[in-house]
Amino acid sequence: MAGRLAAVFVMGALALAPAAQRPTPQTPPGRATPPPPPATIQPVTPLHPPDVVFLPSDDAVVDGMLKLANVRPSDVVYDLGCGDGKIVIAAAQRYGARAVGVDIDPERIKEATANVQRAGVGDKVSLVLGDIFDPAVSIHDATVVTLFLLPSLNQRLRPRLMSDLAPGTRVVSNSFDMGRDWPPTRTEQVGNFTIYLWTIPKRAAGD
Numbered sequence: 001m002a003g004r005l006a007a008v009f010v011m012g013a014l015a016l017a018p019a020a021q022r023p024t025p026q027t028p029p030g031r032a033t034p035p036p037p038p039a040t041i042q043p044v045t046p047l048h049p050p051d052v053v054f055l056p057s058d059d060a061v062v063d064g065m066l067k068l069a070n071v072r073p074s075d076v077v078y079d080l081g082c083g084d085g086k087i088v089i090a091a092a093q094r095y096g097a098r099a100v101g102v103d104i105d106p107e108r109i110k111e112a113t114a115n116v117q118r119a120g121v122g123d124k125v126s127l128v129l130g131d132i133f134d135p136a137v138s139i140h141d142a143t144v145v146t147l148f149l150l151p152s153l154n155q156r157l158r159p160r161l162m163s164d165l166a167p168g169t170r171v172v173s174n175s176f177d178m179g180r181d182w183p184p185t186r187t188e189q190v191g192n193f194t195i196y197l198w199t200i201p202k203r204a205a206g207d
């Protein structure tokens with residue numbers, strides 16, 4: 001019940017949150033000021049207004065998602081709708097993984113680029129300005145995908161996840177499931193938030 005209420009609250013917040021309310025990531029002590037990010041980043045797809053507003057996952061939820069997906073240094077973690085980059089930065093910094101963040105909002109990618117540089121994980125993290133639904137944004141090499149979108153967007157993304165990701169790839173979502181037809185293999189509660197795990201199944205012969 002508490003999880004369902006939290007999901008309803010998060011959906012409301014995602015629909016209404018002003019994009020300006022964002023925490024400013026801290027510069028780690030002892031690190032020099034990073035160079036400024038490039039002034040313009042080229043989109044890989046046509047851009048349109050985001051399908052859901054930016055709202056960062058809670059720190060504990062980020063950690064919970066990466067643990068639930070059992071992220072290892074050998075993994076390639078894609079955050080589809082990466083916002084300010086906090087999940088891809090955590091995946092690289094705390095789990096040693098390579099990570100790719102995709103977002104359709106140029107402001108988010110600019111912000112994520114600065115945060116990645118500030119966190120000193122530019123060698124492990126790439127950022128892509130583009131639409132997560134556009135096949136021009138390749139996700140084939142992901143071994144873990146993280147999502148914090150909306151139920152309708154998870155379900156819209158589902159065919160793409162099923163066709164483009166290798167069997168065994170783990171998908172984790174903050175707050176929202178994939179609908180009745182694809183039940184999660186595990187769920188966990190992190191404070192008020194439910195997090196969900198799926199594993200891409202083996203394809204049937206001929207698929």
Ligand SMILES: C[S@@+](CC[C@H](N)C(=O)[O-])C[C@H]1O[C@@H](n2cnc3c(N)ncnc32)[C@H](O)[C@@H]1O
Nearest residue numbers: 050051052055056057081083103104131132148
């Ligand atoms: C709720 S935020 C999640 C941010 C981050 N993943 C996290 O959990 O902290 C959703 C993000 O998805 C992005 N987004 C929305 N529609 C998108 C689309 N079609 N393609 C790429 N990014 C999109 C938004 O700009 C926003 O930054």
